[in-house]
Amino acid sequence: MKRPNVVILGAGYGGIMTAVNLQKTLGVNEANITLVNKHNYHYQSTWLHEGAAGTLHHDKIRIPINDVIQPSKVNFIKDTVVEIKPQEKTVILEKGEPLSYDYLVIGLGFESETFGIKGLxxxxxxxxxxxxxxxxxxxxxxCFAQYNNEVEKREELLTIVVGGAGFTGIEFLGELANRIPELCDEYDIDRKKVRVVCVEAAPTALPGFNQALVEYAMNHLEQRGVEFKIGTAIKECTPDGIIVSKDEVVEEIKAATVVWAAGVRGNSIVEKSGFEAMRGRVKVQPDLRAPGYDEVFIVGDCALLINEEINRPYPPTAQIAIQMADTCAANLAALIRGKEGELKAFVPDIKGTVCSLGHDDAMGVVFGNHQLYGTQASIMKKMIDNRYLWKLGGLSLVLKKGKLNFF
Amino acid sequence: MKRPNVVILGAGYGGIMTAVNLQKTLGVNEANITLVNKHNYHYQSTWLHEGAAGTLHHDKIRIPINDVIQPSKVNFIKDTVVEIKPQEKTVILEKGEPLSYDYLVIGLGFESETFGIKGLxxxxxxxxxxxxxxxxxxxxxxCFAQYNNEVEKREELLTIVVGGAGFTGIEFLGELANRIPELCDEYDIDRKKVRVVCVEAAPTALPGFNQALVEYAMNHLEQRGVEFKIGTAIKECTPDGIIVSKDEVVEEIKAATVVWAAGVRGNSIVEKSGFEAMRGRVKVQPDLRAPGYDEVFIVGDCALLINEEINRPYPPTAQIAIQMADTCAANLAALIRGKEGELKAFVPDIKGTVCSLGHDDAMGVVFGNHQLYGTQASIMKKMIDNRYLWKLGGLSLVLKKGKLNFF
Incomplete structure (x- = not known):
């Protein structure tokens, strides 16, 4: 019997965990597994904001794919996916030959969504x-290095605008607040000259969190020098900064650095390949297969799943992507073994959500409704991060890339 | 008897060593000594190229003035000199009140000289x-961080042009050659894509060094990836790079980074203040006083001194500036003590010149005519550097800022 070709696109949380699960579950004679990713490393997108702030080196955020994949079981191809042809069961790559599949896992992750705001x-x-x-x-x-080189000092060199006070925006602000004093020290700059401004169009920061947690986060960030402009929309981004409006009052904020952290969408390759999608996210069946394509699974940020309790989609989080990879791998193994009747429905198990506010502060909800703040929350956050590394690559990966600075 | 006001302008090699020498020589009742500098630190300009390449942190290059000056003996003013009024024996500062002096030491250092080349x-x-x-x-x-973010890769982001193959240019190239592989590692860039191009208008690199030393330097740098374009003049610098010409053939070299290391001149405040100067350098009397102003001494890069042996000016080096400070301080002490007859003529004692080619390679001439290469020269270079720190601030300064990584 011919071994089926399983092709996994993307080595984000969903893709790489599917590959790791499959290499544990399947024998080498059961399937040819191929993982395609544009880099030869996996990275933790939930840690990226730390790399952006400069509080964590990017090598701590990424993991060489060969550190967690066994080449005897999974064939890794470093290439960029251009298009999927689901009718022909083929994937078009940028450099290599087209790949044929019997089963496909789409884990192509997210893109930034700018909602058509001019200049972003x-x-x-x-x-x-x-x-x-x-x-x-x-x-x-x-920008900080430039500042003292100019005769007419330009304060906008020291202004950083963060667009969005959602999860990523808030976590990034927490890291920036830690980083700014170091930068001031490095470049002989008065801390008072630096502005960090967060602009959020919604009427509140951190939608989905309760008021007490939101206030905790905002107060703690404000104490560390962050300015919030809530209910304020970015109208335009220019080479000089941003133009915002609140209650029809228009204001320009001059800033050399604008970081947009307010919107993500699924990978546009998904729509381009003919799957019916909303902002790159396909409303998957309970077993995570794409409607109309029984051999195509979608995991992570490209999969849209409705939370029946509140009749709204689950947010595209790492936690859910990792859990999807468990269901996806189990269902793939069932199909490969001809046990279609054993396909399971994906049921997310939300263990909680902790939002970090820098290396030693955080807040969130865990174990149902238990609220955590400060050091306790910060330790919980690091334990969640380390738990994933354990799942992905065992103790050695936790020791190499884990967050072990608990205090 | 009123104590005379001694004002020292600039805390470069000449200025700060004059201050340190005076605080050793003079009693607190003999003179009021004031040192003016625009930063609250002294820096070693002969190490600056290492900071520029990123091979040495700038905090290792600079020394807080308060670490070497005793406040009980020398009054330090952090301010920028705007103009000297030698007729009125007054110095105009940017922020503070004008300073009156009985004796003045000008040690205002060098500026970059672009010889009118367009765009530099x-x-x-x-x-x-x-x-x-x-x-x-x-x-x-x-620039390196940008490279991989672009769909159409722009090789010029990875091209660094160094204008000038004199002492500073060559030493900078040596550090760059060490730094490039680290940068390639940090930003996932293929070393082969990086170009480091040195353009020199003169018919040879390192004028003043003999042919064997020049060839040693160029060969070693070429082996480490540096391209030389000797006898090639920079015609213009543009936002995109430089335009050069050799034998009437004009060529554009696209480069995101152009570092001009080919010309220095004395501080333009010197001319602006009415001293007769050539490119900011005043032809001083043998006792280092400015012609026509018996109370004004000039040390370092603003002083022009003819080497009678070859009838050419001595180059403006740290070595000479430091030796000038000895003579200047001794002559000042003599004047203050009313012993005008004891004024000494400055006699430079050139102990040698060693040009570094990175952290573990160098070449040069010491003790008259003895040529040194490689590790031996590199150790000698570090010893010369440490010797200055010893002179400036004793053992503790050598331990804090010295180059102790001999191997």
Whole structure:
């Protein structure tokens, strides 16, 4: 019997965990497993904001794929996916030959969504990849380095605008607040000259968190020098900064650095390949297969799943992507073994959500409704991060890349 | 009897060593000594190229003035000199009140000299100060960080042009050659894509060194990836790079980083203040006083002194500036003590010249005519550097800022 070809696209949380699960579950004679990713490393997108702020080196955020994949069981191809042809069961790559599959796993992750706001694509940075975050880190540094070289000092060199007070925006602000004093020290700059401004169009920061937690986060960040402009929309991003409006009052904020952290969407390759999608996210069946394609699974940020309790989609989080990878791998193994009747429905198990506010502060909800603040929450956050590394690569990976600075 | 006011302008090699010598020589009741400098630190301009390449942190290059000056003996004013009024024996400062002096020491150092080459001032960086070199370091980093973020890769982001193959240019190239592999590692860049091009208008690199030493330096740098274009003049610097010409053939070299290391001149305040000067350098009397002003001494890069043996000016080096400070302080003490007859003529004692080619390679001439290469020369270079620190601030300064990584 011919071994089926399983092709996994993307080595983000969903893709790499599916590959790791499959290499544990399947024998080498049961399937040919191929993992395609544009870099030869996996990165933790939930840690990217730390790389962008410069509080964590990007090498701590990424993990060489060969450190967690066994080449005897999974064939890794470093290439960029151009298009999927689901009718022909083929994947078109940028450099290599087209790949045929019997089963496909789409784990192509997220892209930044700018909602058509003028100038954002051209002039704002976004926290999307290792490449993008080390550029943000260096861009902020070069602006600080420039400041004292000018006769007429330009305060906008020291102004950083963060677009969005959602999860990523808030976590990034927490790291920036830690980083700014170090940068001031490095470049002989008065801390008072530096502005960090967070602009959020919604009427509150951190939608989905209760008021007490939101206030805790905002107060703690404000104490560390962050300015919030809530209910304020970015109208335009220019080479000089941003133009915002609140209650029809328009204001320009001059800033050399604008980081857009307010919107993500699924990978646009998904729509381009003919799957019916909303902002790159396909409403998957309970077993995570794409409607109409029984051999195509979608995991992570490209999969849209409704939380029946509140009739709204689950947010595209790492936690859910990792859990999807468990269901996806189990279902794939069932199909490969001809046990279609054993396909399971994906049921998320939300263990909690902790939002970090820098290396020693955080807040969140765990174990149902238990609220955590400060050091306790910060330790919980690090334990969650380390738990994932354990799942992905065992103790050695926790020791290499884990967050072990608990205090 | 009223104590005379001694004002020292600039805390470069000449200025700070004059201050340190005076605080050793004079009793507190003999003179009021004031040192004016625009930063609250002294920096070693002969190490600046290392800060620019990013191989040595700028805090290792600078020394807080209060670490070497005793406040009980020398009054330090952090301010910028705007003009000297030698007729009125007054110094105009940017922020503070004008300073009156009985004796003045001008040690205002060098500026970059662009010889009117179009665009150099606007688009090229120069190695002149702590502020300028940490900007060069960060500018190179942000270019490397940018590279992988672009769909159409621009090789010029990875091209660094160094204008000038004199002492500073060559030493900077040596550090860059060490730094490039680290940068490639940091930003996932293929070393082969990086170009470091040195352009020199003169018919040879390192004028003043003999042919064997020049060839040693060029060969060793070429082996480490540096391209030389000797006898090639920079015609213009643009936002995109430089335009050069050799034998009437004009060529554009696209480069995101152009560092001009080919010309220095004395501080332009010197001319502006009415002293007769050539490129900011005043032809001083043998006792280092300015012609026509018996109470004004000039040391370091603003002093022009003819080497009678070859009838050419001595180069403006740290070695000579430091030796001038000895003579200047001794002559000042003599004047203050009313012993005008004891004024000494400055006699330079050139102990040798060693040019570094990175952290573990160098070449040069010491003890008259003895040529040194490689590790031996590199150790000698570090010893020379440490000897100065010893002279300036004793053992503790050598331990804090010295180059102790001999192997």
């Amino acid at each position: 694509k051209e002039y704002a940075y976004s926290i999307t990849s290792i490449n993008s975050v080390r550029l943000i880190r260096e861009h902020i540094e070069v | 001032k606007e688009y090229a960086y120069s190695i002149t100060s702590i502020n300028s070199v940490r900007l060069i370091r960060e500018h190179i980093e942000v």
